[in-house]
Amino acid sequence: MKVGFIGAGSIGSAMIKGLINSGMSPQDILVKGGHSNRATNLQKELGFELVSDETELKSTEIIIVAVGTPALDNVFSQLKTFVDQQVVVSVSGGSTIEFMHKYLPEKPVAFAIPNTPVSIGEGVAGISYADEFTEQQRNLTKEVFEKMGRLIEVPESQLGILGTVAGCSPAFIDVLIEALSDAGVLNGLPRELSYEVVIQMLIGSAKLAQQHNGHVAELKDQVTSPGGSTIRGVAALEEYGFRNALIKAVDKANNG
Structure with missing residues (x-):
């Protein structure tokens, strides 16, 4: 299987890295970069095939569009000239099934929103498929995306908020890591040790929550003994509006 990419910005680069880290051969990944040298520099690092024209992606089975919104019209105008059997998945903000069908009517197009942890195989992506997708094409898309993490199919109306929660929240978690580390340093921990403890705590807590069959509040209850420190x-956290801050952050990111 060959996978084509148009664009190697932040999310495109993360996906390319994720596929290669999953064991996919760099020779099976074809990338058409933009005007910057980002794709060229990434190619030197990862060894995938760099192409100079979109039509060179004819040999791929799935094409992932990962360009900025202003470039979408130009890219899909190019795709219109040669896409036949290929699956086309846009991970570019501003994409919609309706928009893609303007250029590729009755073709199997999909809109997906992955987050940056796809680079280490721990990502999550929401996806909405056009009606033209066959079961075989869905399985092909799933095979590619699940090399990078988890793929969740949702109606297109829910894709935006799923993408916001999955895509923006890593930055919120980074702020959380920094704040917890600051608290550790404030109380005497060396900075590097503080980061190490906080990050490992988050990894373990996330895995425990993932494996837990009940409500996550039950996990909180297990460690909040009467009158205790937790x-x-x-x-x-309640006094200073921790929950509300997170809800407002996601809502603001999603709705502007």
């Missing part, structure tokens, strides 16, 4: 900390 429940005092939880009470402080």
Whole structure:
């Protein structure tokens, strides 16, 4: 199987890295970059095939469009000239099934929103398929995306908020890591040790929540003993609006 990319910006680069880190041969990944040298520099690092024209992606089975919104019209105008059997998945903001069908009517197009942890195979992507997708084409798309993490099919009306939660929240978690590390340093931990402890704690907590069959509140209840330090900390989070801050952050990111 060969995968084509148009664009190697932040999310395109993350996906390319994720596929190669999953064991996919760099020779099976063809990339058409933009005017910057980002794709060229990434090619030197990863060894995929760099192409100079979109039509060279004819040999691929799936084409992933990962360009900025202003470039979408030009890219899909090019795709219109040669796409036949290929599956086309756009991960570019501003894409819609309707928009893609303007250029590729009755073709199997899809809109997906992955997050940057796809680069290490721990990503999550929401996806909406056009009606033309066959079961075989869905399986092909799933095979590619699940090399980079989890793929979740949702109606297109839910794709935006799923993408916001999955795509913006890593930055919120980075802020959380920094703040927790600052708290550790404030109370005497060396900076590097503080980061190490916080990051490992988050990894373990996320895995535990993933494996837990019940509500995540049950996990909180297990460590909040009466009058103990944890429940005092939880009470402080409530006092200073921790939950509300996260809800507002996601809502603002999603709705502007």
